[in-house]
């Protein structure tokens with residue numbers, strides 16, 4: 390308690406006891422046209438529109454038969470894939486539980502676990518033609534640590550793509566501003582015909598997220 394008799398912590402809370410930061414988050418959510426659109430169109434996340442917009446630009450979902458969704462929760466991207474390619478086999482993985490999605494096999498496990506890549510590949514029953522990664526590491530607020538953690542996820546996703554993709558396939562991953570580092574970019578350029586970076590309009594302007602889009606997998610060997 391302060392001398393004025395007010396608990397200092399209270400001053401940063403709203404009448405309902407929310408902290409100012411979460412009230413701002415709530416305001417942003419309520420005023421965000423993508424959040425409203427997602428609710429109206431039945432998508433589980435506003436993130437769904439990032440994939441819709443990436444697909445409009447890169448035609449990622451045209452004729453896909455097998456798709457891997459890394460960091461699938463809550464399932465917006467998988468819903469988009471099912472809508473655009475209803476016959477595609479979709480396999481997803483997340484640390485968090487995900488409500489079932491018709492036609493999608495979901496693993497609740499860490500993609501960085503040794504047995505995760507094999508589990509995904511086996512469930513798919515054939516080489517994927519699209520590997521998506523919207524995985525984001527929990528941030529700790531230390532810029533370099535956050536960058537390293539996120540890039541480790543992207544790198545693991547890229548290696549998984551290179552080791553499993555069908556010829557002609559594509560890999561899409563969330564990266565941080567500044568894009569992929571030189572080593573990863575080299576790996577992608579070696580294995581894919583085109584490698585581009587994009588920030589879809591649904592990606593919040595203030596956020597540092599971008600997407601790397603690698604298309605035309607050259608095949609192994």
Ligand SMILES: C[S@@+](CC[C@H](N)C(=O)[O-])C[C@H]1O[C@@H](n2cnc3c(N)ncnc32)[C@H](O)[C@@H]1O
Pocket residue numbers: 433434436437459460461462463464465466467482483484485498499500501523524525526527542
């Ligand atoms: C931005 S969300 C994905 C949103 C999703 N694309 C959608 O449209 O609903 C990122 C997800 O990555 C997951 N994630 C982060 N690290 C992971 C890991 N090592 N293995 C599996 N999932 C992970 C998080 O749990 C989180 O649910």
